[in-house]
Amino acid sequence: MIKVGKKAKLGLYLHIPFCVQKCCYCDFHSAKADKGARTAYMRALCHHLKAAAPDAKGMTVDTVYFGGGTPTLLDATDFKAIFDTVKGHFALEEDAEITAECNPVTNADGLMEGLHATGVNRLSIGLQSANDAELRLLGRPHGFAEFLATYEAARRGGFDNVSVDLMFGIPDQTVESFGKTLDTVIGLSPEHISAYGLRIEEGTPFYGMRKSLALPDEDAESAMAELAAERLRKAGYEHYEISNYAKAGRRSRHNMRYWLGDDYLGFGPAAHSYFRGTRFETAPDTAAYIDTVERGDFSALRQNAVRIEGKEQMDEYVMLRMRLFDGIELADFERRFGTTFEAQYGSVEALQRGGFLTKDGDRLAFTEQGMRVSNAILCDWLDFGH
Amino acid sequence: MAQTDRQAHIRNFSIIAHIDHGKSTLADRLLEATQTVSKRDMEEQILDNMDLEKERGITIKARAVRLLYNAPDGEQYTLNLIDTPGHVDFNYEVSRSLNACEGALLVVDATQGIEAQTLANAYLAVDSDLEILPVINKIDLPSADIDGTRKEIEDVIGIPAMDCPAVSAKVGLNIPDVLEAVVRDIPAPEGDENAPLKALIFDSYYDSYLGVVVYVRLVDGKVRSGDRIRLMSNGKEFDVVDVGVMDAFGLSKCEELRAGEVGYITASIKSVGETRVGDTVTLADTPTKEPLPGFKAVQPMVYAGIYPADGSRYGDLRDALEKLQLNDAALVFEPETSIALGFGYRCGFLGLLHMEIIEERLEREFNLDLITTAPSVIYEITKRDGELVRIDNPTNYPDPAEIDKAAEPIVRASIITPTDYVGGLMDLCQDRRGEFLDMKYLDTKRVELHYRLPLNEIIYDFFDALKSRSRGYASLDYELEGYVDSKLVKLDFLLNGEQVDALSFIVHEEKAYGRARKIAERLKENIPRQLFEVPIQAAIGSKIIARETVKAMRKDVLAKCYGGDITRKKKLLEKQKEGKKKMRQLGSVQVSPEAFMAVLKLEDDD
Numbered sequence: 001m002i003k004v005g006k007k008a009k010l011g012l013y014l015h016i017p018f019c020v021q022k023c024c025y026c027d028f029h030s031a032k033a034d035k036g037a038r039t040a041y042m043r044a045l046c047h048h049l050k051a052a053a054p055d056a057k058g059m060t061v062d063t064v065y066f067g068g069g070t071p072t073l074l075d076a077t078d079f080k081a082i083f084d085t086v087k088g089h090f091a092l093e094e095d096a097e098i099t100a101e102c103n104p105v106t107n108a109d110g111l112m113e114g115l116h117a118t119g120v121n122r123l124s125i126g127l128q129s130a131n132d133a134e135l136r137l138l139g140r141p142h143g144f145a146e147f148l149a150t151y152e153a154a155r156r157g158g159f160d161n162v163s164v165d166l167m168f169g170i171p172d173q174t175v176e177s178f179g180k181t182l183d184t185v186i187g188l189s190p191e192h193i194s195a196y197g198l199r200i201e202e203g204t205p206f207y208g209m210r211k212s213l214a215l216p217d218e219d220a221e222s223a224m225a226e227l228a229a230e231r232l233r234k235a236g237y238e239h240y241e242i243s244n245y246a247k248a249g250r251r252s253r254h255n256m257r258y259w260l261g262d263d264y265l266g267f268g269p270a271a272h273s274y275f276r277g278t279r280f281e282t283a284p285d286t287a288a289y290i291d292t293v294e295r296g297d298f299s300a301l302r303q304n305a306v307r308i309e310g311k312e313q314m315d316e317y318v319m320l321r322m323r324l325f326d327g328i329e330l331a332d333f334e335r336r337f338g339t340t341f342e343a344q345y346g347s348v349e350a351l352q353r354g355g356f357l358t359k360d361g362d363r364l365a366f367t368e369q370g371m372r373v374s375n376a377i378l379c380d381w382l383d384f385g386h
Numbered sequence: 387m388a389q390t391d392r393q394a395h396i397r398n399f400s401i402i403a404h405i406d407h408g409k410s411t412l413a414d415r416l417l418e419a420t421q422t423v424s425k426r427d428m429e430e431q432i433l434d435n436m437d438l439e440k441e442r443g444i445t446i447k448a449r450a451v452r453l454l455y456n457a458p459d460g461e462q463y464t465l466n467l468i469d470t471p472g473h474v475d476f477n478y479e480v481s482r483s484l485n486a487c488e489g490a491l492l493v494v495d496a497t498q499g500i501e502a503q504t505l506a507n508a509y510l511a512v513d514s515d516l517e518i519l520p521v522i523n524k525i526d527l528p529s530a531d532i533d534g535t536r537k538e539i540e541d542v543i544g545i546p547a548m549d550c551p552a553v554s555a556k557v558g559l560n561i562p563d564v565l566e567a568v569v570r571d572i573p574a575p576e577g578d579e580n581a582p583l584k585a586l587i588f589d590s591y592y593d594s595y596l597g598v599v600v601y602v603r604l605v606d607g608k609v610r611s612g613d614r615i616r617l618m619s620n621g622k623e624f625d626v627v628d629v630g631v632m633d634a635f636g637l638s639k640c641e642e643l644r645a646g647e648v649g650y651i652t653a654s655i656k657s658v659g660e661t662r663v664g665d666t667v668t669l670a671d672t673p674t675k676e677p678l679p680g681f682k683a684v685q686p687m688v689y690a691g692i693y694p695a696d697g698s699r700y701g702d703l704r705d706a707l708e709k710l711q712l713n714d715a716a717l718v719f720e721p722e723t724s725i726a727l728g729f730g731y732r733c734g735f736l737g738l739l740h741m742e743i744i745e746e747r748l749e750r751e752f753n754l755d756l757i758t759t760a761p762s763v764i765y766e767i768t769k770r771d772g773e774l775v776r777i778d779n780p781t782n783y784p785d786p787a788e789i790d791k792a793a794e795p796i797v798r799a800s801i802i803t804p805t806d807y808v809g810g811l812m813d814l815c816q817d818r819r820g821e822f823l824d825m826k827y828l829d830t831k832r833v834e835l836h837y838r839l840p841l842n843e844i845i846y847d848f849f850d851a852l853k854s855r856s857r858g859y860a861s862l863d864y865e866l867e868g869y870v871d872s873k874l875v876k877l878d879f880l881l882n883g884e885q886v887d888a889l890s891f892i893v894h895e896e897k898a899y900g901r902a903r904k905i906a907e908r909l910k911e912n913i914p915r916q917l918f919e920v921p922i923q924a925a926i927g928s929k930i931i932a933r934e935t936v937k938a939m940r941k942d943v944l945a946k947c948y949g950g951d952i953t954r955k956k957k958l959l960e961k962q963k964e965g966k967k968k969m970r971q972l973g974s975v976q977v978s979p980e981a982f983m984a985v986l987k988l989e990d991d992d
Contacts, residue, residue, distance in 0.1 A: 013949055028948060067949050197943070218915070222940035242943060258950045272950045279953060304953070316952065319959065354918060375942045376917055379963045384956055 010056050011063040011257045012090070014045065014082065015268030016071040017286045020103070024139035025167075027201040029270035029284040030069040041268075041286065042078050044293040046085040048267050051298045053089035055275070056265065060091040063254035063264075064098045066120070072102035076114030083119050097122055097253040099163075103140075104147035112150075112157030122252075123154050124163040124192075130181040134170045139205065144184075151188060161250060163192035168224035170198055171213040178224045179231070186235045191250040195228040196243045197221060222372060229368050242323050242371055259320045273302075277313075280305040311385035313337075314344065319378055327358075327365025345381040393646040394574045398466045398603065399519075400484055402511060403493035404501035404861060408523040411555040412493055412564070413451075413467060419561045420453040420465070422634045450589065450601055450648055452631045455565055463569055466648035468588065468603075470507075476736060477865065478684050479589075481510050482664045485680065486588040486603035486648065489517035489572030491564065492543075496522050496530035496552070499538050500828060502802045502861035508543050517572050520547045521564055526554035534829075542828050577645030582674040583607030583615070585643075585651075585667040590658045592712035596627075598655035599637065602667055603648050605678065610642040614670040615653060618677040622660055623670045624653035658715045684716050686734025687795070687866065688741055688761050688845050689778040691722050691888065692748070693730030695755035695979040696968070700729045706752035707731060710744060717744060722779070726888040726972045727757055727982075732779055738845050757970075757979050760891045760986050763841045766793040766869050780890040783876040786927055793869040794894075795841040798823070801852065802834050803860035810855040811835065818843035819894060838867065840894070877902055877931075879909065880923040881975045888972075889985070902932040905985060912981035915939035920975050936975075 018033030018041075064086065079100075086092055099122040100115060115123070125147065129135050132143045154162055164185050168178050185193060198215075200206045206213065216224070229239050237245035241259065244252065257264050258274075266273045270284035280302040282289060292300050308316055314337050321328045333341050341364065342348060348364065351357045356370030356377060366374055403409040416422075453465040470483040484490060490511045494504055511518050520539050525532055532552050539547035551563035589601040602609075609615065613626045630639040631649045643649040655661055663684075666677035694703045707719050718734040735741040741761060748754050765777045768790045777783055799820075803811055808825075815822070815837045823836035839848075844864065852860050875898050879889040889909075893901055902924035909922045913936045924932040944955055969976035 015949065065949075197941070199944070218939075218941055219937075225941060258952065264950055266949065270949075272952070274950065274952065281951075281953070306953075316956070319956065320952065351917075356917065371943065373917060373939050373942045375944060375959065375962060376939060378959055379966055382959060383963065384960060386960065 008059045010059040011264035013266040015271040016069040018073045024205040044290040065254040066100040079118040104142040104150040108150040108153035116158040122161040128167040130184040166195045169221045193245045315382040398487045399489045402507035404503040407495040484514040502863040506863040520550040522552040575646030579645040581606035583669045584674040590661040616670045618666040690761040691759035693727040693757045697728045792874040794872040797864040799864040807856040906932045906934045910934040
């Protein structure tokens, strides 16, 4: 059935590559910001948005996500400039979800009011831990008190959709201390909570000291993941994705695009896009980004472009959908790929019996236990056509 | 027997020594001193021309070289130096090399004195009726005790040593003394050059252009190009292409070899398997009546399964083994299939060193990654129906109900050690089911211990334990004594209730529990967590004697997916999948080759 009148939807990801300081675990692209760099960057970003807009003709934008880096290092004028560009060149939906990531800061009231006034309607605050010792270890530039002030300022400023990022598996962290963090945050009742397991990535300060870090072992880390799932469920949060929890109707609409294979365009250095069946990315180099935009060489911003099709597309679908506890609708799988799931990936009976998968009618999904070891299972299934 | 004038100017001799006492270095100096090799061309230790030998400082295969020595008496002598392998695994080859000689230089390190292999080799030389000429080496070292060493040689071996040469091969001190002593003390060869040909094969190697090059010592008769020769052990006949002698840089053709001489024969022979060391060469038309005594086809003593870590390289492994066998008649192999490890070969070796050498050459020269199963000896099992079976592979071990009795090979071991370590070494031998025979003081500081030990205890890490308990000072020599009845059991390992054939081994009942526990623990440590809990069981028949559990995996997930970066997540999954591909399926459990080797490694943990 052709859906008449329903326009294709698009999400925009805007990368803000500035940070006050680099955290020990972070391998994301960011650098310290000075006023001059910021101005030049803002100009390039807006220019890039304008240049890309014709591609999105006929689509409506229903999510915008400011990621970083630290988007809140921009000031209200910057945000306004971006918004004007988006509104001026894209069909931004009235009720679009517009998220900005932010870090705890002091005297946040002005910032929050400004953000909200420009149109940001969802805030994602990076807390990571309610334990100051753990925050210091992570190299975070704030304590819990700054977080609380920021959170309250956000509420005062009008934000009724707030997400808090937590982390577990921090060096020296115990199941108990993570439990305290969880309880503290649950007490604040944010609409959304992300709880990520720390991974030591190459190129981060932690990587260099990985041998001396007292990282919780597999059992302890798993216990933390289990604890998060249990406490948050009891507190009324739906565990909808590996590391994401939401109150009813408060899933991150932007992040859902990633898992559902919907279109999104990324702007700024190290931004990723999936657009009309092709994945591409920009290089993780702010100076080069600005330079490329100024030269008007927009095709150079689409690096490593790969058209996702055939087996790779099928495997991606499985990898991404299975991150969600909604899992895969088997009929949808067959409709898309003309083959059954089990014909492709083998019988799931043993995994069902082992308690890793549930099959509820037409829907195949990981259980909590299965989700925690989903890599091992996906590895057996997927080869992305290679 | 009459000696010709030609024979009077020949000396055939070997150099024998304990490992590292300087045999090869002395050989180098003799080559230099006789100008067989100029100093400039001197490649260090030219006789050991395999890389591996150079690195390990040991001689694996015998080589021979002719030296022309212009003696102070104005005469020129032909000195044939026959190098011998220096390890217990190659004892038979040593004895054949010695049989090609009239005398031997027994090199003794003046700082170490007599060691186990000094004695073992000296006895071999005595058995071959050789004139033994001691040479005391390393006299340049500050800790050299020349007089003490002379006395020890006289006391322990019972040969005169008061006037023997004392040299430093390393710095080239007193080398002419050695050459003079060779001419003066070692008898010239005898033998009737008009009698039917009788020649001893003491070595052979495969050359891709010449075919097999056979090294021979002529006892009687003559041989020349065009002769039809017969190998007496197998009756095979070949037409001689060339005969000649070995100089330092290779083969040098000559018209004829005659009784008393050492040289080579080429005859388009395809495999060293046909030219076994110790065999007698004669002429097909006028054969000698009796072959030379003492020939035996060497039998492997140690067996192990060798598998390519990457199963797809099975063909490469076969090619590599075939190439090595061209030059190593003692290496045997036949295809073997393991449920756990796939296709590989059951290989037989003379001993552990031989096995290590083959493994190392396969890995280095043929660039193969290997998985080797636990080495096994040959067990003799008498079944209830009276049938005797020889088992070199635990997989073929009969059902215990069918076994009447089992026997295992026993060796007579000689250990020489400083007295300080006697207690620890006796404990070690005791622990390895050794039967104490006797103990002899060589002097106030050193002792020779004799034990009867099961061979399967020696191939399991014995040498390393010996070295570690004696800070490297103890030396070992052993010879096979025979088979004795023994309470043997086959120990199996089960993962998830399924037996893993590649992990089974045969062990003495008393040792079964300890080994079972240790291997079960190692399996637990080395098997990565799987989705499901993995029970590990060690069993004798249906009786479980040890168990461990690999807990189920609890967490293996990539949570963060920054900013829609899907590609990175895919790459990580692909990398993880690559790692999985290298895994071996042990029953329903996946184990990396590294983990498998860690489980089978011979070293004791304690």
